[in-house]
Structure formats: C-alpha cells, structure tokens
Amino acid sequence: DAMVIQNPRYQVTQFGKPVTLSCSQTLNHNVMYWYQQKSSQAPKLLFHYYDKDFNNEADTPDNFQSRRPNTSFCFLDIRSPGLGDAAMYLCATSRDRGGGYEQYFGPGTRLTVT
Amino acid sequence: GQNIDQPTEMTATEGAIVQINCTYQTSGFNGLFWYQQHAGEAPTFLSYNVLDGLEEKGRFSSFLSRSKGYSYLLLKELQMKDSASYLCAVLDSNYQLIWGAGTKLIIKP
Secondary structure, three states: OOOEEEEOOEEEEOOOOOEEEEEEEOOOOOEEEEEEEOOOOOOEEEEEEEOOEEEEOOOOOOOEEEEOOOOOEEEEEEOOOOHHHOEEEEEEEEOOOOOOOOOEEOOOEEEEEO | OOEEEOOOEEEEEOOOOEEEEEEEEOOOOOOEEEEEEOOOOOOEEEEEEOOOEEEEEOOEEEEEEOOOOEEEEEEOOOOHHHOEEEEEEEEOOOOOEEEOOOEEEEEEO
C-alpha cells in the first residue's frame, strides 16, 4: 500500500544532543511537509519542499533544519533540542500545493527531550 | 491575522448526530479541509469543500458558506470509534494550510 512512513515512532534525546527524524513516502508526491504538534494544539508547519524547492516558515527556529535528498525521503534535523521541542513531529505529503490536494500524514514521531 | 475557531470540546451520545462548527478569517480562500485525529495518531483526511453547499460522504457531511466564513462537519449515527479530535483547516491565498486547534469529540454510550 502506498503510504507515508516515519521513523522512529518514539525518540528520546538529551537536552542539546542533535537528533534526526526521517520520513519516506511511496506515493510519489511532489510536496513534503514537516509539522510540529503539541498536545491539544493545531499542527504548526515548520517547512515544506515543493519538489527540491525548500520553503521555510518565517517563525521556524534556526535550530530546525531539513533535507530532501530525493523524492521519497525527507529528514528533520534538530541541532540542539531544548525542552520546548518535545512534541509530536508529523510528516505529510501532497500531490501538489493547489486547492483540492489533501495532505497524507505519516504516523508521527513523538520526541521526548530529557 | 489569520484565525480558525472551533469549539474545544463536545460531547455526544452513541447513535446520535453532532455538528462541529468552524469559522475562519484568512488571507484568501482556496478550500477548507476537515481531518480526524485519534489521540496519539496522525490526522486523516475526511473532506474538502471549495464551493458553497453540502458534501456528503457516508455518515459524514461537510458544509461550507464562503460569504459567512463558516463550515460545519456533521456526523450521523455516532459510533464509539468516532471519539477523536476533528480539525478544520483552510487553504489561504498562498496555498498555505491554516489549521484550527481541533474539537475533541467525546462519545458516551
């Protein structure tokens, strides 16, 4: 089945220790998104790739970086995690960015910072 | 600023009907999505409205009024598995998806 896969599902890291979350998709979608979601809050878009074109949200901290080496894979790097970065990180894809193109989400990675 | 408003929490009875409202103020409009999110899981797509009116999909229907900046999600014949958060999201003029915080729906037997 075509899908969005995120690894790991649960990640524990220490304060200040770099961590990388991964996302892969078999849908062959052009757009890939990274969201941060905290409990009972709306998903917050960190950045997205439209094909190889990287789009950073204005309020995304520099501590967060992303790489998309090919169509299928996208990585989220948190260079120096703080306690406030503990959250669910959601990867999503869509065929295009226009209207009518729903986003397909992976199961998420729950990040704990100790 | 851009804003999506939904009730924080609603309670309904199994077998009943519930309507979850969403009002929005955004920079432009290119459609409105409803997603379902079970606790600890990723959102899953429910519906998309870009024109005024009602879209029906099985037990779920979604309504849109662009002039009023208003949508609702109607769930019929509620089942216990419908207990989840329901998120409203609007695609603005830059094709940016603006998300509401979600409505937590609690179903009681």
